[in-house]
Amino acid sequence: MTVTGTLALSVFTAVLGSLEFGYNIGVINAPQKIIEEDYNATWVHRYGQPIPTGTLTSLWSLSVAIFSIGGMLSSFCVGFISEWLGRRKAMLINNLFAFIGGSLMGLSKLCRSFEMMILGRFIIGAYCGLASGLTPMYVGEIAPTSLRGALGTLHQLAIVTGILIAQILGLESLLGSEDLWPVLLGLTVVPTVLQMSLLPFCPESPRFLYIIRCQEHHAKSGLRRLTGRQEVGDMLAEMKEEKRRMDMERKVSIAELFRSPLYRQPVVISIMLQLSQQLSGINAIFYYSTSIFMKAGVQSPVYATIGAGVVNCAFTVVSLFLVERMGRRTLHMLGLAGMCICAVIMTMALALLDSVPWMSYISMLSIFGFVAFFEVGPGPIPWFFVDLCGPYVFLIFAALLLFFLIFTFFRVPETRGKTFDQISANFHQRSAGGMMDMDMDMDMDKPSTELDYLGEESIN
Numbered sequence: 001m002t003v004t005g006t007l008a009l010s011v012f013t014a015v016l017g018s019l020e021f022g023y024n025i026g027v028i029n030a031p032q033k034i035i036e037e038d039y040n041a042t043w044v045h046r047y048g049q050p051i052p053t054g055t056l057t058s059l060w061s062l063s064v065a066i067f068s069i070g071g072m073l074s075s076f077c078v079g080f081i082s083e084w085l086g087r088r089k090a091m092l093i094n095n096l097f098a099f100i101g102g103s104l105m106g107l108s109k110l111c112r113s114f115e116m117m118i119l120g121r122f123i124i125g126a127y128c129g130l131a132s133g134l135t136p137m138y139v140g141e142i143a144p145t146s147l148r149g150a151l152g153t154l155h156q157l158a159i160v161t162g163i164l165i166a167q168i169l170g171l172e173s174l175l176g177s178e179d180l181w182p183v184l185l186g187l188t189v190v191p192t193v194l195q196m197s198l199l200p201f202c203p204e205s206p207r208f209l210y211i212i213r214c215q216e217h218h219a220k221s222g223l224r225r226l227t228g229r230q231e232v233g234d235m236l237a238e239m240k241e242e243k244r245r246m247d248m249e250r251k252v253s254i255a256e257l258f259r260s261p262l263y264r265q266p267v268v269i270s271i272m273l274q275l276s277q278q279l280s281g282i283n284a285i286f287y288y289s290t291s292i293f294m295k296a297g298v299q300s301p302v303y304a305t306i307g308a309g310v311v312n313c314a315f316t317v318v319s320l321f322l323v324e325r326m327g328r329r330t331l332h333m334l335g336l337a338g339m340c341i342c343a344v345i346m347t348m349a350l351a352l353l354d355s356v357p358w359m360s361y362i363s364m365l366s367i368f369g370f371v372a373f374f375e376v377g378p379g380p381i382p383w384f385f386v387d388l389c390g391p392y393v394f395l396i397f398a399a400l401l402l403f404f405l406i407f408t409f410f411r412v413p414e415t416r417g418k419t420f421d422q423i424s425a426n427f428h429q430r431s432a433g434g435m436m437d438m439d440m441d442m443d444m445d446k447p448s449t450e451l452d453y454l455g456e457e458s459i460n
Contacts, residue, residue, distance in 0.1 A: 018135050094134065098192040099193075101188070135155055
């Protein structure tokens with residue numbers, strides 16, 4: 001399958017939202033002390049006295065945490081907004097949040113208003129919550145089945161690239177200075193303007209147009225633009241079959257998703273895979289990295305941390321090339337296994353650091369290895385985990401990673417080269433097989449003809 005110019009443009013334009021998501025995750029950390037000093041200056045200007053320590057801590061904590069609150073609230077609206085406006089138009093309108101949020105943050109110092117900073121962080125968080133759902137949805141729907149895994153990885157690559165760009169620009173010698181930190185925060189409007197300029201040239205998702213809007217003519221036109229082929233009947237036939245199956249499915253409630261054997265397995269797998277990302281300990285690695293690099297004698301540990309960010313990006317690119325060759329399940333297990341081993345080695349190295357100084361270098365290698373395996377497998381989901389166990393926190397992560405590795409091996413099916421409909425049918429088959437086995441266990445005394453009938457009904 002060749003990558004057409006329209007497909008490349010559409011994917012690039014979409015993942016600009018992921019780049020902005022990553023940038024806003026990483027941008028707030030480097031200039032923390034300088035921004036706190038500015039909050040104090042604003043307080044002195046208003047009230048004629050320094051800001052109380054507790055108030056400063058509360059304001060800074062709110063500035064950081066409100067980003068996640070905005071993202072959490074907006075993420076609940078992804079499904080509704082994407083079906084109401086369409087994938088492309090939803091991304092286009094979502095950029096208004098980024099433009100407003102970036103402008104508020106960039107002008108907060110000039111206006112002497114930490115309220116503008118906090119409100120800007122909330123609005124940019126709302127943008128990122130929508131973008132984190134809309135971007136992979138759009139890319140997954142326009143990507144050919146044979147390239148869906150590789151192109152889907154670009155969402156993660158853009159996030160870690162955004163984080164790395166924020167780390168680099170946040171250096172005090174660049175934009176992380178007392179005068180330029182508003183520019184650092186306001187730069188988030190640049191990818192916003194670029195995405196708004198390019199989206200009108202990108203086609204709407206053909207899958208959305210056909211399955212949701214029932215616009216076959218427009219869906220066919222979009223497929224022709226994305227594939228460069230005039231004959232797209234085979235792809236349209238896949239969507240027709242998927243629509244037929246979806247029309248046959250009745251609407252279910254959230255509670256039924258967990259009660260029904262038909263839906264329980266994919267839901268549980270989705271939750272477990274997300275937990276394997278969020279509980280992997282990657283942010284604890286970055287939390288410990290600065291002190292480890294300092295003990296190793298690195299003069300500027302911030303550059304070593306940026307080096308870890310480079311490894312982050314590099315191995316996301318490696319994953320991009322491996323995902324369609326090795327499969328998602330295999331790479332996920334490889335990443336979890338590698339991270340588990342690195343976590344154990346890191347625990348030993350950190351525990352022996354005071355008595356065996358050269359163990360700091362083993363710790364450094366373990367950090368880079370952990371980050372590399374993370375990007376090969378689970379992928380970056382930013383989350384900060386603070387634990388009182390010191391270096392032994394990584395034993396917790398090692399145990400969790402081992403558990404997720406075993407779960408992936410036994411319960412997660414491979415999806416490489418399969419359409420959305422085939423993936424869904426595979427789950428239905430597994431659920432039906434489980435129900436059939438349950439019926440057979442309960443009814444072993446029934447005649448074989450009746451058992452055959454029950455099995456056939458379960459599968460159908």
